[in-house]
Amino acid sequence: xxxxxxxxxxxxxxxxxxxxxxxxxxxxxxxxxxxxxxxxxxxxxxxxxxxxxxxxxxxxxxxxxxxxxxxxxxxxxxxxxxxxxxxxxxxxxxxxxxxxxxxxxxxxxx
RNA sequence: GCAGUAAACUGGACGGCCGCGGCGUAAGCUGAGGAAAGUCCGGGCUUCACAGGACAGGAUGCAGGCUAACGGCCUGCGGAGGCGACUCCAGGGACAGUGCAACAGAAAAUAAACGCCGUACGGUCGGUGGGGCGCGAGACGCGCCGAAAGCGACCGACGAGUUGAUUUCGGAUGCAGGUCGCCUGAUGCCGCGACGACGCGUAUCGGGUAUACGCUAGGAGCGGCAGAAUGCGAGAUGCGCCGAAAGCGACCGACGGUAAGUGUGGAAAUGUGGGGUAAGAGCCCACAGGAACGAUGGCGACUGAAGUUCCGUGUAAACCCCAUCCGAAGCAACUUUGGGAACGUUACGCUUGUCCGGCAGUUCCCGUAACAGGCUUGAGCGCACAGGUAACUGCGCGUCGAGAUAGAUGACCGUCUUAAAUGACAGAACCCGGCUUAUAAGUUUGCUGCAAGA
RNA sequence: GCCGAUGUGGCGGAAUUGGCAGACGCCCGGGACUUAAAAUCCCGUGAACAUUAAGUUCGUACCGGUUCGACCCCGGUCAUCGGCA
Numbered sequence: 001x002x003x004x005x006x007x008x009x010x011x012x013x014x015x016x017x018x019x020x021x022x023x024x025x026x027x028x029x030x031x032x033x034x035x036x037x038x039x040x041x042x043x044x045x046x047x048x049x050x051x052x053x054x055x056x057x058x059x060x061x062x063x064x065x066x067x068x069x070x071x072x073x074x075x076x077x078x079x080x081x082x083x084x085x086x087x088x089x090x091x092x093x094x095x096x097x098x099x100x101x102x103x104x105x106x107x108x109x110x
Numbered sequence: 111g112c113a114g115u116a117a118a119c120u121g122g123a124c125g126g127c128c129g130c131g132g133c134g135u136a137a138g139c140u141g142a143g144g145a146a147a148g149u150c151c152g153g154g155c156u157u158c159a160c161a162g163g164a165c166a167g168g169a170u171g172c173a174g175g176c177u178a179a180c181g182g183c184c185u186g187c188g189g190a191g192g193c194g195a196c197u198c199c200a201g202g203g204a205c206a207g208u209g210c211a212a213c214a215g216a217a218a219a220u221a222a223a224c225g226c227c228g229u230a231c232g233g234u235c236g237g238u239g240g241g242g243c244g245c246g247a248g249a250c251g252c253g254c255c256g257a258a259a260g261c262g263a264c265c266g267a268c269g270a271g272u273u274g275a276u277u278u279c280g281g282a283u284g285c286a287g288g289u290c291g292c293c294u295g296a297u298g299c300c301g302c303g304a305c306g307a308c309g310c311g312u313a314u315c316g317g318g319u320a321u322a323c324g325c326u327a328g329g330a331g332c333g334g335c336a337g338a339a340u341g342c343g344a345g346a347u348g349c350g351c352c353g354a355a356a357g358c359g360a361c362c363g364a365c366g367g368u369a370a371g372u373g374u375g376g377a378a379a380u381g382u383g384g385g386g387u388a389a390g391a392g393c394c395c396a397c398a399g400g401a402a403c404g405a406u407g408g409c410g411a412c413u414g415a416a417g418u419u420c421c422g423u424g425u426a427a428a429c430c431c432c433a434u435c436c437g438a439a440g441c442a443a444c445u446u447u448g449g450g451a452a453c454g455u456u457a458c459g460c461u462u463g464u465c466c467g468g469c470a471g472u473u474c475c476c477g478u479a480a481c482a483g484g485c486u487u488g489a490g491c492g493c494a495c496a497g498g499u500a501a502c503u504g505c506g507c508g509u510c511g512a513g514a515u516a517g518a519u520g521a522c523c524g525u526c527u528u529a530a531a532u533g534a535c536a537g538a539a540c541c542c543g544g545c546u547u548a549u550a551a552g553u554u555u556g557c558u559g560c561a562a563g564a
Numbered sequence: 565g566c567c568g569a570u571g572u573g574g575c576g577g578a579a580u581u582g583g584c585a586g587a588c589g590c591c592c593g594g595g596a597c598u599u600a601a602a603a604u605c606c607c608g609u610g611a612a613c614a615u616u617a618a619g620u621u622c623g624u625a626c627c628g629g630u631u632c633g634a635c636c637c638c639g640g641u642c643a644u645c646g647g648c649a
Contacts, residue, residue, distance in 0.1 A: 006516075007516085008516055009516095043516085044516085045516095052147090052536075052537090053147095053536085053537050054535095054536055054537055055536095056537095057519090057537065058520090061130095061519080061520045061521090062520075062521085064129095064130090064520075065129080065520050065521055066521090068128090068129065068130095068520095068521090069128095069521080092532090093520085093521060093522090094521095097521090
């Protein structure tokens with residue numbers, strides 16, 4: 001992803017959960033927060049209760065691909081955390097992508 | 111063809127385009143599995159100064175072989191199951207010792223409670239064609255009513271309870287109406303045994319204190335034997351009371367013998383039949399069963415002819431004994447790069463216990479340390495040949511097939527194979543060998559049984 | 565990744581040298597008391613079948629094994645919880 005780096009530290013995730021703006025969708029939930037950087041950072045989370053390793057990897061890949069498809073339309077200067085919800089298990093690529101677009105629209109960042 | 115059994119394999123292929131990890135200056139090349147899983151075993155590798163000994167602790171447990179090693183694999187042996195192909199088995203030792211075996215049952219591992227048998231033993235009692243007195247005409251069988259007894263069953267009640275079949279006694283009365291070698295006779299033993307349980311078993315039923323059948327406990331009666339007085343002769347019979355010598359019998363107790371029997375139980379001292387005995391017993395005999403020794407064969411587990419000796423359970427996935435093996439920790443190991451503190455010659459430490467021996471700088475804390483190495487060529491994979499029943503081994507040729515570090519494989523399409531491909535189980539984290547578990551659908555081969563055909 | 569522990573009614577929690585499973589408490593249901601409720605007292609309560617009554621079978625996370633007999637002993641799965649950095 002050209003203009004996006006990844007979030008890795010636990011304290012970054014904690015800061016977004018407690019102080020970021022959030023919006024739930026059918027399959028994913030997005031936390032967003034403004035930063036003073038001039039690029040974007042993204043963290044992906046799939047909880048352990050979601051399923052075994054194969055299902056969690058599948059969900060992460062679909063979300064990452066969906067994010068890549070709409071990355072150009074999202075402004076810089078933000079951190080995001082995308083959380084996969086339990087219903088996303090078994091969902092197709094188009095469903096995830098439409099839901100992600102809807103959620104980002106809800107946050108007014110599209 | 112149907113049914114089965116054993117083994118092996120596949121787990122879609124090719125391409126376009128937008129993205130991701132690794133290698134590479136670049137072009138480009140390459141990128142999850144048969145289980146990558148569970149972490150149940152075994153190793154490599156690394157560190158603990160050296161990796162030494164003993165105990166504790168743990169693991170394994172038929173034989174021979176394979177392997178780096180194993181609790182794995184192969185081939186056999188023994189046992190169990192199957193008509194068979196074949197499958198399954200933690201498969202050493204219970205005469206080294208200790209423990210445990212609830213309930214039921216007389217008794218559960220040191221047998222003896224009941225029973226059976228014996229005794230010139232002790233005690234209690236019984237009945238009797240016997241003796242005395244009195245009454246008196248019926249008796250036997252069947253049916254009715256009531257009571258009692260032993261044997262069983264049941265319960266929100268455990269009781270003078272209810273109930274089942276059986277037996278005995280009594281009562282009222284009805285039916286019926288007997289007998290000549292016969293009547294009385296407590297009781298015991300042997301044999302047969304109508305009937306027969308709500309007990310036990312089997313079958314049926316969706317199920318039941320259901321139904322059916324069988325068996326058993328119980329059991330009138332019949333036959334034989336033992337049993338006290340030389341009974342009686344046409345009413346020989348019946349009932350009540352008194353009385354008790356001898357003999358007989360029963361019960362209780364004592365002493366001894368016995369291991370046949372006793373509804374239980376997973377298991378009761380090997381089973382059946384006969385002899386034998388006071389009663390009994392592998393006490394003896396026949397047949398059958400088991401254990402030890404044993405010729406022969408096999409490297410061995412094992413086999414087990416003839417024969418000899420013997421016959422008190424199970425449990426060691428209870429403690430235990432025997433044999434063999436095991437130093438510990440794990441890539442978050444460890445190596446490399448700082449700062450501070452403490453203790454110092456038997457103190458600390460040597461990676462979960464104890465002791466002995468041995469060693470010399472060791473230990474702790476902080477930087478939520480950093481980032482690099484460890485990190486992928488290895489007991490590797492494929493093919494051919496040779497050895498071996500096989501597991502496996504040797505040798506030759508070819509080949510390189512992920513290496514991430516919040517963690518890379520995804521999206522959209524096309525073509526082909528196909529019943530379907532929109533995928534069943536499932537994602538490497540130092541690396542191997544196994545085991546175990548999950549798995550849609552499909553393919554191939556060997557073998558077995560049945561049926562048919564030639 | 566490594567190490568360890570636990571699993572018994574609706575809930576907590578007993579039962580162990582291997583011998584009657586569900587003690588005890590809470591919740592729940594029914595009844596008594598009350599005008600009604602609370603509190604209190606009494607009774608019941610694992611599941612299925614059968615209910616007039618008596619009863620039968622299955623049940624200690626799941627699947628096997630050892631044993632006459634398993635919550636307990638052994639092996640294997642599953643789930644949950646805790647610890648190490």
